[in-house]
Amino acid sequence: MSSKTIAKQFVHMGARFRIVRPENLPRRLRRADYAIDVVTDKQGQLFEMQLSSVREEQLDIDVLQCDRHDRHLLLLVKTPEANDRFLCGHDEREWFVAAVPGGASSVAQAKLALLPAEVRQAADEARLNQGQRTRRHNRAFIRQGEWFFVPVPGFHVDKKMIHRHEPISRGGGSKPHWVAELYRTGGEPVHVCSEYPNGLTDREYKQLIADRPSARRWGWERRVRDAGVYARGTVRHPDHATITLREWHRVRMNTENKTRQKANVAFLD
Template sequence: MNAKHIESKFAAMGARLEVREIASRWQLGDRKWIDPVDYAVDIRRDGDGEFFELRMPTHLSETVETTVLQCEPKQRHLLLLIRKPGEAPQLDRFLCGHDEREWFVAAVPGGASSVRQAMDALQPGDVRVALARHHVSSRKRYERKNRAFRRQGEWFFVPEPALVVDEQLVLRNEPLRRGGGKPHLVEQLYRTGGETVHVCAKHPNGILDKDYRELVRVNPKAAHWAWRVMRRNPGVYARGTVHHSDHATITLPVWHRVVMNTETQSRTMANVAFLD
């Protein structure tokens, strides 16, 4: 892996990249590498501010190939490709860049070969439909605010001005989060449909009721893990202000449908340690 070449590409967009090798451990009984099994892309902070970190297990350091497919210095974005060889080579793509106040890294689904293609791939279907319906130009389709949507981090808000909801079911100052990331605090939130899940710190994405009951049966102590009952994958609508410590506050004067970017559809999401 040509670390210096990759570091120069990150430097071109005003960022630092540090490649850190981590000693791998070999499990004799199962004859496999463990702890860590795979590489990780993260954003860390030191005395000089934020930096990107690529953590590479030593057993992968000689075989994994890393390259930057495209760097857009003015836009402060680049598309990173990590190739793991094998009978079926694994090609992992990550969009790295700067959004408002902070650096970010996002796993990109599909086969993007440019920054623009990566940004397109991260826009969910509902957003693409709204962009087409409102005839948003290619220049404005990646902005955080246009006729089709508002965006804050990984969340898109698509206007639904005709939506009528039962005000008694509207939640106030409700957190909106992906996994264990920092929450986006929504002034008014309305949910409909979805499936009931049990959520705790050990299971931030939630588990179904049958899985919860089985877990508690096998491990009775799990019943004391500060669970919350929530809805997973419901229809979610937001109105009012949306706050997040890393982003400028946005205001939604009418109801907006809430949709997350497509990062979770990428297999390489498991290699992203960074959570907004």
């Protein structure tokens, strides 16, 4: 599918699309492989694919489905290594792009593929149909962006262990969601800063400081990676409507982090 044809599909859902060459971008923004981003120009947001002319010869790009009413489309990028799928669309206030696991061939299938196992189980127990499962609010869970919140009735937490106004983030430089009350169990303590948004273990941090003493001044914070997380109260994010959790909810991230092509998504929520 030509770039003009792809751009027309984006127009159908009310968005813009363009391809840019890495050599025309500042060096700090150039990617080793192709990358799909949401950027902003004078006209507003648009989808941008960074793609070298050499790499373009190796790829076959297609739009599997465009849902004009829902303002979503499913993009397929066939590479010599694999077939990569990306859900591009509008969620509440902003455009987004998400790497999709599996072999989805429609927007609805892509949304379902992004549900983590625990969320799917909760949806099964609540006997939700396909349409209900893709809503942000239903009787099984609440979703805000890439985060799902599953109610845990009767869950009790020691008040001393509750963190107030705590961020949750997928890493990779994404904007955090701020939770009024958060409880963590298990996980791995890490050191986080803008240079290492995914965190370093104590051993990795000490090695970095030994090699680069100036790194001590990088504004590090202590976080917990891959912990069991529970939330209660308000959850806020600039790109989404605030939600309020009346009881404790288990927090789960969508399945994008399980995809091979997650590295090809430059924009993160």
